[in-house]
Amino acid sequence: MSVELIVFFAFAAIAVAGALALILLREPIHSALALVLVMMSIAVLYLLLGAEFIAAIQIIVYAGAIMVLFVFVIMLLNAGEEERTNLSRLAHYAGIPLGIFLTGELAWFIHGVAGKLLSAHAGAVSTRELSTLLFRSYVFPFEATSILILIAILGAIVLAKKEF
């Protein structure tokens, strides 16, 4: 077994374990940290594919910014243990079959296109190529996304600022 394969399986296992911990742990901050673990191990998987830029951005944006805000809010509200309601019991019983169904569907789909996926693996993508692609060919979707985010920011300000 090559080193890359060992690293892949190790971090894939960590990602899955983190995702399970995210759902199963009762304390919100533990769940948030488990999610950080998932993000970080996914970043390592990107690194294995040779996508350095995506890996770094994955850590900066998800682990470094969004999850920090999550943790910050949990700390600010000093949220205690999760409460169990009737609805969460429903999710408990309906969730497992649904999860198995989705995983099966995904596995079936991936199995169908496995050969194509392997051939599409092009190797390392440099940051320069990526940015050329982003700012030349896909500049319109990129700008559209930025406007969407701007609108979301404005919405957040309007919601947060009650008195005008």
Added chain:
Amino acid sequence: MEFVAQHPILVVSVVKIVVLLILTLTALAYLTWFERKVVAHIQSRWGPYFVGPHGLLQPLADGLKFLFKEDVLPPAADKFIYLLAPFLAFSLALTTLALIPIGPATVHILGQPTRLVIANVDAGLLFLFAITSIGVYGVALAGWSSNSKYSLLGGLRSSAQMISYEVGLTLSVVGVLLLSGTFNLSELVEGQQGRWLHFIPRWHVFPQIVGFFCYFTAAIAETNRVPFDLPEAETELVAGFHTEYSSFKFAMFFMAEYANMITVSCLATILFFGGWLSPLPATWTWTHSIPAATFLLCGVLLLQDAVRRHRGLRQIALCVLSAVLFAVAYACSHPGLIPIIEGPFWFLAKVLFLLFFYVWTRGTLPRLRYDQLMNFGWKVLLPVALANLVVTRYIVLVLNR
């Protein structure tokens, strides 16, 4: 040797990591000594003086003190996170140093050629920012898990502060990236070679002076240092996020803070001050003997001090130290070693200057109030960094046309 030949990268990396760790931990210890000495002299005091000559053994004594103190675990703390936080802070702070290149030379470790950096990553700068951006967790989790009001307030303050200033920090660096066009830290330094008017080095600090000031201000805030040390404002919050930590866990936070200072200064050197490049033109051949001359001068000063002001064991210790410096100076004057030593020498000299600047700020400025801090970060630093970015982008566009 067979194992070395089969796994050259692995063995060489392990050797480099061990060397870097030993050097960094020593540097961290003596950075505390340096800070106490400089602040003391700013305040017309002597600073540490009694443990060893010039207080040189003070860091060792402090380290032993931390080791032997009682390790208190607050009963109401979230145990796992309480124990995790200092490790997280310290290990992340040390990890960033692996990305810092300190010299251009290729050295041979166990017969394998290698450069003076542990990980020469193509997106090095991004990885550095990635690691520093998750450094917030150490502080925030320490504050939360201690289950104490002061710790929680300190942790909240510091996470708010670090998030706010990270924006300014990242934006102030984009100007340099526009000028150099690379994320690789080694290439960033190599892009600053050359001179304007045959004399002024082509360092990014000259066209990006505004960017540098934004970067350094934000960096001081990121590392929670005076005048932005609100997370541990001792007049309001006892000790902020590490109030409940004692013994070696406290020492880990302490060392993490100093390691972050070193990283930030190294990055400023690489981005703005030309990294390992000499400030003097390479055509002046006498500049190659500056490292040797500096060590020689330090050795002479130390010897003079030993002979005039010290007696007994201290005198002997100082004489031995100056002898070591003479030996280093002799080694530096060896023509085969000059190309290897010159790069790290200039790099470390610049880093030391920036660290002095750090300590100087601490000795000079009072602490800001929390609202002042937030106002400054969002209403002054961010717009200035943005304006700098817009102007730089425009000039780069016009020049490249």
